[in-house]
Amino acid sequence: MIELHLLILAMVVSFGFVFSYLAMKEHDLLKALALSSVQSTFFALGFYILAAPDIVLAYLAIAVGAYTALVILAISKTERFEVGE
Amino acid sequence: MTVKRDTAVALSFLLAFLVLSYAVVEKDVMGLSKNPLRPLGEFYLGHAFASGELTSHSPEVVTAIVWNYRGFDTLFETFVFFLAIMGTLSVLRLREGQERMVRDMERVEPHRHMDLIVRVITRLVLLMIIGISASIALHGHLTPGGGFQGGSAMAVASLLLFAVFSKFTLERRGLTLRHTLGAYAVGIAIILLTVYAPLALGGRFLQINLLPGELGLFDLDVGEYLAVSFGFLSVFLILGVSEWIFRRILRGEVR
Amino acid sequence: MNVQSVFYTSLYFVAVLYTFAFVLYGIRAIKGPTTADIIMAVDCLSFDMAAFMVILGIYFRSILLASGAIILALWAYMLDVYYTKYVLYGEVEV
Amino acid sequence: MQFGVIPVVPLTFAFFLPITAILAGRRRWVINAYVLAATSLVMLFAAFLAVEAYHSGRPLVYSFGGWIAPVGIVFEVDRFSALLVLTTTVGFFLAAIYAVDYLSREHGVEYFFTGVLGLEAGVLGAFMTGDAFNLFVMLEVMGASAYSIVGFYRHRGQSVEGAFKYALSGALATSLYFLGLGFVYSSLGTLNMADISAQFHGVAFPLTVGVFGDPKLAVGIFFALTVAMVLVKSAVFPGHYWLPDAYEGAPVPAAALLSGFVEVVGIYMLARYLFTVFAGPPYSRDLSLVFFTLGTVSSFLGAFMMLVQRNLKRLIAYSTILHMGYLFMALGVMSKLALVAVTYHIINHAIAKTLLFFAAGSYIFATGTADIDELAGVGRSMPLTTAAFAVATLSLVGVPPLNVFFSKMLIFDALLQVSPLIASVVVITSAVAAWAYFRAMVTIWRGRAGAGHGTENEEGPVAYRERPVFLLVMLVLVLAVVFIGLLSPLLVDRFVLPAAGQAMNYGGYIKAVLELAKGVL
Amino acid sequence: MKPFGRFSAGTFLLVFLTYIFYTGSATGYDVITGTLVALVVSLLVGRWVVEDDRKVFQPRRWLSAIIFFLRYFVVEETRTHVDVAKRVFTLRTRPGIVRIPLDVKSDYARVLVANSITNTPGTVVVDITDDGKYLYVHWIDVSSLDEGEIKRNVVSYFEDYAGRMFD
Amino acid sequence: MSAGFLMFYSVLVLFGMMLLGIYGVVTRSNMVKKIIMLNIMGDAINMLFIIIGYRLVYPVFPPVYEGHIPFDEFLRTAVDPVPQALVLTAVVIGMAMNILLSTYAIQIYRLYGTVDVRDVAHLRREGK
Incomplete structure (x- = not known):
C-alpha cells in the first residue's frame, strides 16, 4: 500500500524535474516563473504525500504566494526577457 | 568558448550526480532502503505531549521541536528574517526630505484598481485569509501550523490587497513604515520577553516549560505571527514605490 | 462488495484521471503560445491540485492534511491576480 | 554563568535598533550610544567567559531551554572558542567606534548598525555553538547581515552589485552545507557535534544508538560539501571571485569586520570538524591534498593580483585571499602545531588587517576616493595615519617584532613538517605581497599628485585633517600589534597552546556533554 | 477616528465562522481566540466589507x-x-x-x-x-x-x- | 515496482534537480533567473530532507497526535519530525534570502539599467 504514496511521489518529482528544466530553458522570465510555480505546486503535493502538513502550510504560502509575487514584482521593475547567450 | 565552458560545467555536474547516486543507491549511505525511524525522532514523538519531565505540552511535534526543543534555532531564524528585511529597507531607504518628495510625486499617480468583480471577491477572500491565518498561527501548538506559517499567510493577504487595490489604500488610511516597524517590534518584544522570562524564574534561557502550561508556545506563536506579517508588509510597502519616482531620487544622489 | 469499497475503488480511477489532467495542463503550460494560456494552465492546475489533495485526504482518511488544500486554493487565486495585473498594466503595485 | 546569552545580547539590541532610531528622530547620538553600549556589554561578557574557560579544565556546556544534547541545542565553549570569541568582541567594539565616526555623514546608519550587531551575533554563535545545524543557522545570520552591510551605499552600483554577488554565492554555499547535514543526520541520526563525534568514534551516547547505512562514506560526502561551502564563504581559490567586488563596495568598517572575523568562521568550522569532531577524519590524506592545492593556488593568486590593483580596497581584499590561503594550507597538516598556527594566525591576521583597513579608511574618508593614484601624496598630510598604515603593512608582510611574523613562522613550521616546497609558498607569496604593499605605500606617502586629482589644487597640496577618533582606534590596534608581537612566545605558551590542546582532545569534548546527558536522559 | 464606529457584526460573524471552520473544533480555547481575532478584524475593517449590518440578519x-x-x-x-x-x-x-x-x-x-x-x-x-x-x-x-x-x-x-x- | 526502487528513483531525480538548479545559477546570466534557479535548488534539497524522515510503513501519519489512534500505534507509524523542523527553518531562511536578492536585483536595474551580469560587469569595469 505504501507503493501508492511512493508512486505519487515519483510522479511529483518527475513533473518537478521536467518543469524546472523547462523553466531553466525559457527566456521569457514570466513564463519561466509560471513554469517554476507549477513545479512548486507539485512539490506542495509531494510534501503532502510525505506527511508533512507543517511544511505544506509554510511552503505553499512562501513558494506559491509570497515568492511568486515577489519575483513578479522584480520582473515588473526590471526586464521581462532574458538576453540570450 | 562559452559552449566549451558550459560543457565542462555540465560534465562535472554529471560526475557529481554519478558519485551521489553511487553513494545513495549502491552503498545506501543514507539508510534509505529501510528508512527506519531515527532514535532522536522517536524520542520527540514519544515525549512531546506525554506527561512527565521531558514534555513540551504540544501534540504538534514539529512545533514542539521548532519552538521548544530546538527553540534557539528558531529564535535565530526569526533573526535572519529580520536582518533580511532590514537589509532590504537599508537598500531602499529614503531620507526625510525624500520621503516628502515621494509623497508629492505619488499624488499624481493613477490608481490602478482592478475591476469590480475582482475587488468585491477580494474583500471577502481577504477576510477569510485573515481568519485562516490567525487560526493557523494560534493553533500552532495543537494542529499543523505555527507562527511563521500564519504570518506568511497574512503576508499573502497584504500582497493581495496591494495588487487589487493599490498600495495607496493603506497609506491613505495612515499606515506608514513607522507603524509597521512598530508592530514588528511589538511582535519581537513578545518573543524576547517569553524567551528571557525563564531567566527571571531561575531557569535556563528559553526554558519555556517553566511558564505555566502552553503559555510559552502560545506566546511565541503570536509573536512570530505579528513579526512575520508586519515584516513582509514593511518590505512590500517600500517595494511598492513606483520605479520612476525612485529613479528620479537616485539620480539626485549619484555622485 | 459494499458501498465503501466501491467508493474507494472509484477513487483510484479519480486519481488516474487527475494525473491525466495534470499532464494535459502541463502540455498547455509548456506549449501555450501566449502568456495568458500559460497563466490559465497554471491556474487550472493549482485548483485541480487542491481538489486532488482533498480526494487524497478522503482516501488516506486524514482530515488534517485537507487544510493545505484550502490554502492552496487561496494562494492560487493570489497568483492569478498577480499575473493578471502584470500582464494588464505592466506594473503590479500602485 | 549563563554564557549562552552572549550571542543573544547583540541580537536583542539589533532587534530594537530600527524602532529606537525612529523614536530618536534626528538625535544621532542615541543610536551611537546604543551601539557602543551593546558592543561593550558583549565584550564584557566575553571577557568573563574567557576567564572561566581558561580556569575550568574542560569545555563549558550551556544547554538552551534545559534540553541537553542530543535533544536540544547546546553551546560548547572550549579555550579555542573562547579565545576567538574574545578577539571578535574586541574587534567589533573597535569597529563600532570607528564606524560611528566614519559614517557620520551618511543617513540610515541604523540599518548599518543593525547589520553590524547581527554580524556579531552570528559570528559569536558560530564560534560557540556545539550543534551542526545551529551552525548552519549562524552562517545564515552572518550571511544575511553581511550582505546587508555590504550593500549599504545603495546609490553606488558597485556596492549593490557586490552585495548581490556575495548573497547569491553565500546562499548557494550554505545550501550545500544544509545538504551535507542531511547525510549526517540520516546516517548518524544526530545533529549535535559531540554526539556526532561519539557516534563516529564508537562512544556510547544515551538516546542515539547505532548508525544507519554507511557512516564513513556519509562523513566523506559531508566533508566534500562542507569544504565546498568553506571555499565560497572563506574566499579560497575557486570561490574567491565575489570577495574583491564585495569589499570594494562595502563601507570600510564593514570590510574590516568581514575580512577579520567573518571569513575565518569557515576556517574555524573546518578546524572544529577536522581536529575535534572527527579527529582524523576518513579520507584525510585526500583532504590534505585538497587543502594544500587550493591553499597554494589561492595564496599565489592573492599575492599576484595584489600587484596589479589600482584600488586600495581591492588590494587589501586580495591580501585577505592570500591569508585565507595560508590558513587553508595550514589546515591540511592536521597536527597540533598546525592548529596552534591556525588559531594564532586567525587572531593576528584579524588585528593587523583591521588596522590596515582602518588606516586606509582614514585616507578614503578624507579624500572620498579609494584609487591609489588619486591618493598619491595624501600620506604626507596625514603622518600619524601613515605610520599606522606602515605598521599594519609591515606586520602583515611578516617583519620580525610585529605580531603576524610569529604566526606566519608557526604556519611555516607546520608546513615544513610536510614538505619544504609547500613551506616555501609562504615565503614567496609574502615577498610578492611586500612588493605590492611597498608600491602602494610609496605612492601614498611620497607620490606626486597628478593633474586633476583630488589631493592638490591651485594653491598646492591640500592639507587633510586627521580625525581624533580614527587615531584613537588605530593607536589601540598599533599597540596590540606591537605588544602581541613582543609577547608572542609568552602568549603562545600561556594561551594558544592550551587552547589547541583542548581542541584536539575529542574525548574531553564528548565527555563534557555526555556527563550532563546521562544525568537527564 | 472612532474605532467603534467601524465595528460591523457581519464582518465579525464572517471571520469568526471562518476561524472555527478552519480550526475544525470548537473548544473554549477556540471560541475565545476566535472571538478576539474577529473582534480585532471587525474593528479594523468592519465597514469596508459589510456596509449595512441589518441586511445580514x-x-x-x-x-x-x-x-x-x-x-x-x-x-x-x-x-x-x-x-x-x-x-x-x-x-x-x-x-x-x-x-x-x-x-x-x-x-x-x-x-x-x-x-x-x-x-x-x-x-x-x-x-x-x-x-x-x-x-x-x-x-x-x-x-x-x-x-x-x-x-x-x-x-x-x-x-x-x-x-x-x-x- | 518495489518501495525501495521508487524511493531511490525519487531521490535520484531530486539530486538531478538540485544539480540542475546549481547549473542554472552558475550559467544563466540574468539575475532574476538566477534567483528562480536558486529556489529550485532549495526546493529539491528540502524535499530530500523530508524523504529522509519518511517511513516505509502503512498507514503513515504526520507527526501530530490527534488522539484517535492508540499511542503505541502512533509511535509505530508516525514520520520522523526532526527533518521537518529543520526544513521549516530552511524554508524561512530561503524566503529571507529571496527578499534580499530580489531587492538587490531591482536596485541594480535602477543603477545600471540592466540585470544581466555580463553587462553589469562591463559597466562596472568602465568605472560607473
Missing part, C-alpha cells in the same frame, strides 16, 4: 439565497450543460459578445450575477464597466439582438434573486 435574504443556490446548482447547471454538450456535437454555434444592462444596485449583487453567468457553461463575462452598470458577455449562441430577449436568455432569474438577496 434578515432571514428573508438568507431564505432567498438558499432557494437561489438550490435552483442554480440543480436545475440551471444541468440545463446549460446539456445544452452546451448538444452544441458541441452538432456544431450549431453562433458566438458573439453582447452587452447586458444590470438593474441591481449593490456591488455584491452585481458580482453574484456576473459570476453566475460565468459559471454556467456557454456564457462568459468578458468585462464589466467601472460603474458596474453593464456587463459584456461572450455568448455561445447569439440567437437575437433584442435586449430583453438577451437578458431573459443569459441573465435569466439571477438578477431577480440577487436583488432580493443584496438590495
Whole structure:
C-alpha cells in the first residue's frame, strides 16, 4: 500500500524535474516563473504525500504566494526577457 | 568558448550526480532502503505531549521541536528574517526630505484598481485569509501550523490587497513604515520577553516549560505571527514605490 | 462488495484521471503560445491540485492534511491576480 | 554563568535598533550610544567567559531551554572558542567606534548598525555553538547581515552589485552545507557535534544508538560539501571571485569586520570538524591534498593580483585571499602545531588587517576616493595615519617584532613538517605581497599628485585633517600589534597552546556533554 | 477616528465562522481566540466589507439565497450543460459578445450575477464597466439582438434573486 | 515496482534537480533567473530532507497526535519530525534570502539599467 504514496511521489518529482528544466530553458522570465510555480505546486503535493502538513502550510504560502509575487514584482521593475547567450 | 565552458560545467555536474547516486543507491549511505525511524525522532514523538519531565505540552511535534526543543534555532531564524528585511529597507531607504518628495510625486499617480468583480471577491477572500491565518498561527501548538506559517499567510493577504487595490489604500488610511516597524517590534518584544522570562524564574534561557502550561508556545506563536506579517508588509510597502519616482531620487544622489 | 469499497475503488480511477489532467495542463503550460494560456494552465492546475489533495485526504482518511488544500486554493487565486495585473498594466503595485 | 546569552545580547539590541532610531528622530547620538553600549556589554561578557574557560579544565556546556544534547541545542565553549570569541568582541567594539565616526555623514546608519550587531551575533554563535545545524543557522545570520552591510551605499552600483554577488554565492554555499547535514543526520541520526563525534568514534551516547547505512562514506560526502561551502564563504581559490567586488563596495568598517572575523568562521568550522569532531577524519590524506592545492593556488593568486590593483580596497581584499590561503594550507597538516598556527594566525591576521583597513579608511574618508593614484601624496598630510598604515603593512608582510611574523613562522613550521616546497609558498607569496604593499605605500606617502586629482589644487597640496577618533582606534590596534608581537612566545605558551590542546582532545569534548546527558536522559 | 464606529457584526460573524471552520473544533480555547481575532478584524475593517449590518440578519435574504443556490446548482447547471454538450456535437454555434444592462444596485449583487453567468457553461463575462452598470458577455449562441430577449436568455432569474438577496 | 526502487528513483531525480538548479545559477546570466534557479535548488534539497524522515510503513501519519489512534500505534507509524523542523527553518531562511536578492536585483536595474551580469560587469569595469 505504501507503493501508492511512493508512486505519487515519483510522479511529483518527475513533473518537478521536467518543469524546472523547462523553466531553466525559457527566456521569457514570466513564463519561466509560471513554469517554476507549477513545479512548486507539485512539490506542495509531494510534501503532502510525505506527511508533512507543517511544511505544506509554510511552503505553499512562501513558494506559491509570497515568492511568486515577489519575483513578479522584480520582473515588473526590471526586464521581462532574458538576453540570450 | 562559452559552449566549451558550459560543457565542462555540465560534465562535472554529471560526475557529481554519478558519485551521489553511487553513494545513495549502491552503498545506501543514507539508510534509505529501510528508512527506519531515527532514535532522536522517536524520542520527540514519544515525549512531546506525554506527561512527565521531558514534555513540551504540544501534540504538534514539529512545533514542539521548532519552538521548544530546538527553540534557539528558531529564535535565530526569526533573526535572519529580520536582518533580511532590514537589509532590504537599508537598500531602499529614503531620507526625510525624500520621503516628502515621494509623497508629492505619488499624488499624481493613477490608481490602478482592478475591476469590480475582482475587488468585491477580494474583500471577502481577504477576510477569510485573515481568519485562516490567525487560526493557523494560534493553533500552532495543537494542529499543523505555527507562527511563521500564519504570518506568511497574512503576508499573502497584504500582497493581495496591494495588487487589487493599490498600495495607496493603506497609506491613505495612515499606515506608514513607522507603524509597521512598530508592530514588528511589538511582535519581537513578545518573543524576547517569553524567551528571557525563564531567566527571571531561575531557569535556563528559553526554558519555556517553566511558564505555566502552553503559555510559552502560545506566546511565541503570536509573536512570530505579528513579526512575520508586519515584516513582509514593511518590505512590500517600500517595494511598492513606483520605479520612476525612485529613479528620479537616485539620480539626485549619484555622485 | 459494499458501498465503501466501491467508493474507494472509484477513487483510484479519480486519481488516474487527475494525473491525466495534470499532464494535459502541463502540455498547455509548456506549449501555450501566449502568456495568458500559460497563466490559465497554471491556474487550472493549482485548483485541480487542491481538489486532488482533498480526494487524497478522503482516501488516506486524514482530515488534517485537507487544510493545505484550502490554502492552496487561496494562494492560487493570489497568483492569478498577480499575473493578471502584470500582464494588464505592466506594473503590479500602485 | 549563563554564557549562552552572549550571542543573544547583540541580537536583542539589533532587534530594537530600527524602532529606537525612529523614536530618536534626528538625535544621532542615541543610536551611537546604543551601539557602543551593546558592543561593550558583549565584550564584557566575553571577557568573563574567557576567564572561566581558561580556569575550568574542560569545555563549558550551556544547554538552551534545559534540553541537553542530543535533544536540544547546546553551546560548547572550549579555550579555542573562547579565545576567538574574545578577539571578535574586541574587534567589533573597535569597529563600532570607528564606524560611528566614519559614517557620520551618511543617513540610515541604523540599518548599518543593525547589520553590524547581527554580524556579531552570528559570528559569536558560530564560534560557540556545539550543534551542526545551529551552525548552519549562524552562517545564515552572518550571511544575511553581511550582505546587508555590504550593500549599504545603495546609490553606488558597485556596492549593490557586490552585495548581490556575495548573497547569491553565500546562499548557494550554505545550501550545500544544509545538504551535507542531511547525510549526517540520516546516517548518524544526530545533529549535535559531540554526539556526532561519539557516534563516529564508537562512544556510547544515551538516546542515539547505532548508525544507519554507511557512516564513513556519509562523513566523506559531508566533508566534500562542507569544504565546498568553506571555499565560497572563506574566499579560497575557486570561490574567491565575489570577495574583491564585495569589499570594494562595502563601507570600510564593514570590510574590516568581514575580512577579520567573518571569513575565518569557515576556517574555524573546518578546524572544529577536522581536529575535534572527527579527529582524523576518513579520507584525510585526500583532504590534505585538497587543502594544500587550493591553499597554494589561492595564496599565489592573492599575492599576484595584489600587484596589479589600482584600488586600495581591492588590494587589501586580495591580501585577505592570500591569508585565507595560508590558513587553508595550514589546515591540511592536521597536527597540533598546525592548529596552534591556525588559531594564532586567525587572531593576528584579524588585528593587523583591521588596522590596515582602518588606516586606509582614514585616507578614503578624507579624500572620498579609494584609487591609489588619486591618493598619491595624501600620506604626507596625514603622518600619524601613515605610520599606522606602515605598521599594519609591515606586520602583515611578516617583519620580525610585529605580531603576524610569529604566526606566519608557526604556519611555516607546520608546513615544513610536510614538505619544504609547500613551506616555501609562504615565503614567496609574502615577498610578492611586500612588493605590492611597498608600491602602494610609496605612492601614498611620497607620490606626486597628478593633474586633476583630488589631493592638490591651485594653491598646492591640500592639507587633510586627521580625525581624533580614527587615531584613537588605530593607536589601540598599533599597540596590540606591537605588544602581541613582543609577547608572542609568552602568549603562545600561556594561551594558544592550551587552547589547541583542548581542541584536539575529542574525548574531553564528548565527555563534557555526555556527563550532563546521562544525568537527564 | 472612532474605532467603534467601524465595528460591523457581519464582518465579525464572517471571520469568526471562518476561524472555527478552519480550526475544525470548537473548544473554549477556540471560541475565545476566535472571538478576539474577529473582534480585532471587525474593528479594523468592519465597514469596508459589510456596509449595512441589518441586511445580514434578515432571514428573508438568507431564505432567498438558499432557494437561489438550490435552483442554480440543480436545475440551471444541468440545463446549460446539456445544452452546451448538444452544441458541441452538432456544431450549431453562433458566438458573439453582447452587452447586458444590470438593474441591481449593490456591488455584491452585481458580482453574484456576473459570476453566475460565468459559471454556467456557454456564457462568459468578458468585462464589466467601472460603474458596474453593464456587463459584456461572450455568448455561445447569439440567437437575437433584442435586449430583453438577451437578458431573459443569459441573465435569466439571477438578477431577480440577487436583488432580493443584496438590495 | 518495489518501495525501495521508487524511493531511490525519487531521490535520484531530486539530486538531478538540485544539480540542475546549481547549473542554472552558475550559467544563466540574468539575475532574476538566477534567483528562480536558486529556489529550485532549495526546493529539491528540502524535499530530500523530508524523504529522509519518511517511513516505509502503512498507514503513515504526520507527526501530530490527534488522539484517535492508540499511542503505541502512533509511535509505530508516525514520520520522523526532526527533518521537518529543520526544513521549516530552511524554508524561512530561503524566503529571507529571496527578499534580499530580489531587492538587490531591482536596485541594480535602477543603477545600471540592466540585470544581466555580463553587462553589469562591463559597466562596472568602465568605472560607473
